[in-house]
């Protein structure tokens with residue numbers, strides 16, 4: 001029997017995707033809807049463009065049978081998010097947002113987002129009494145308390161594929177090929193892809209590099225190979241020991257990371273006194289598109305199911321996480337308090353890269369100060 005003190009039962013779950021998109025979001029949406037509607041018999045209300053959809057009342061019921069499309073299951077292989085997403089500030093609209101939440105008749109909210117979005121939603125939920133469960137996604141893989149976020153593995157695959165393409169043209173023309181990856185202030189994407197794709201140099205935000213160290217590695221690689229070719233993978237947030245980030249301003253005047261690849265290529269050519277030709281490639285949003293890798297599809301399905309089960313069990317203000325090869329439940333407050341999860345310069349992967357002779361910056365250099373740009 002329901003007493004006055006009991007919280008209202010869950011009949012309707014709200015679902016949104018927030019922050020930069022990535023492969024695997026639609027797989028997570030599919031899993032949430034299937035588990036909620038078929039497993040628990042509750043309705044799922046899709047919210048378009050994250051919290052903007054609450055403000056503007058753009059919400060609609062999601063159905064498993066619609067997704068299935070007679071067995072074709074396009075959700076499994078379509079990148080992006082059918083719900084749309086939002087990775088910019090829309091101002092102080094909490095009142096309107098809350099009104100939209102109530103109008104949609106949502107009993108609890110499942111939010112698929114990065115550390116920035118989950119932090120913001122956690123704060124709204126705390127102030128407005130929303131019941132919230134988070135699912136981590138970001139190609140940056142920097143959400144704390146989860147080993148993997150949806151989208152990361154697919155982006156690693158994209159970068160490794162690009163490295164293979166750059167390798168053949170670089171070898172044919174005796175050039176240094178510089179590949180700039182995304183990742184914001186975390187180097188997980190560059191590090192994982194760099195090792196998997198056989199980079200000679202990997203530069204990440206967490207470990208400052210020196211131009212001398214970089215040029216020495218290129219020379220050493222040339223001697224070992226008998227001809228000039230080197231593959232440099234640089235994360236967009238990497239910096240030399242000055243800590244100076246390479247950025248451009250967006251239309252709102254906010255600094256946006258990008259351009260370090262071209263700068264490095266110029267510096268390599270200048271530093272080698274014209275003896276070396278270097279070319280830069282910026283992978284950009286290619287890393288956020290395309291179908292999810294099987295590992296991301298698996299992760300998105302497992303996290304989606306787990307998040308629904310957490311909501312139905314009344315375990316709110318939590319995040320469904322993947323740690324040590326299994327599903328776990330983490331308090332959202334812990335995730336928010338820790339904030340972004342950077343590469344540990346003393347990690348086994350960094351050691352592995354160094355053991356492979358990859359130049360990864362100066363091991364004794366001090367970690368550059370933490371900087372932020374935008375919402376993941």
Ligand code: F6P
Nearest residue numbers: 020087139140182183184257376
């Ligand atoms: O956080 C995901 C991410 O792709 C970062 O790696 C990148 O710096 C940023 O988003 C790009 O954002 P936008 O799509 O707004 O250019």
